[in-house]
Amino acid sequence: METSHSSDLDLFDRRILDAVATNGRISVTDLAEIVGLTKTPCQVRLKRLISEGYIEGFRAVLNPQKLGLDHVAFTEVTLSDTREAALQEFNAAVKKIREIEECHMIAGRFDYLLKVRTASISRYRLVLGEKISNLPHVSNTSTSVVMQSVKEKGM
Template sequence: MTKDEHEISELDLFDRKILEALSDDGRMSITDLAARVGLSKTPCQLRFKRLIVDGYIEGFKAVINPSKLNLEHIAFAEVKLSNTQEDALRAFNAAVKKIKEVEECHMIAGRFDYLLKIRTRDIRRYRHVLGERISNLPFVASTSTNVAMETVKENWSGSSYAS
């Protein structure tokens, strides 16, 4: 058993219930959380703090409505790099994190190297972000874009709210 597998197995039913409850409503009080998971307040608070310290809970944030901010255009850019050695990957990773319109960036095993989820207000802004920012990232050889026609399910974090 790996260290990560061992840590996960150390979570009991109450820990898992706490994580599930907070993923539904991160603003609930400790009193409400304790009632929901079937613990008294003090043990629930101790578990909550331990889950934070142990890294199971990384933080809390507001879920922003992107349509209220006129940020409904979503595109997925496939990015192929000219170099996939570790130094090139590190340079790309560091640079892509600085582009606020990029909500997600995943290294992919397949015909391209990275898949980026990009949120902007419209196609014109997307073209600007693609042409001026993404295409100029370190080691980008080519890109290909897929535009979302409809979002069926999404957990949006609000990371690109100022586009």
């Protein structure tokens, strides 16, 4: 089975993606009007974009400040072992820590960059000491604390 690529998308597909990325709850009628199609072709395109994996799902975007999760830190993680089995073990374990919003393998002076969201610096310290530092093969961590988020969750 061939995989689809962004070069396979036309202007209408891109408009649909832009619109649903901004408002995942938009009705097909409103979406069709925005992108310049009638309802049926718009709905067919939307279903195709979902089935081909361009749209992975729809979810609510929560306000972390309202939930008392004001503290964001980026944690650089260096592993003691970077063979494939160790990487897979680390990857599986990191997915189980709720406070880790994002985890990226990095080509550079450390192995992973984690985005960690907690209620406070003291709560972050506990997550770092009790959870992150105990992940498989972690040899070293370094933390940068966010002072202000200028842009998040956008394309």
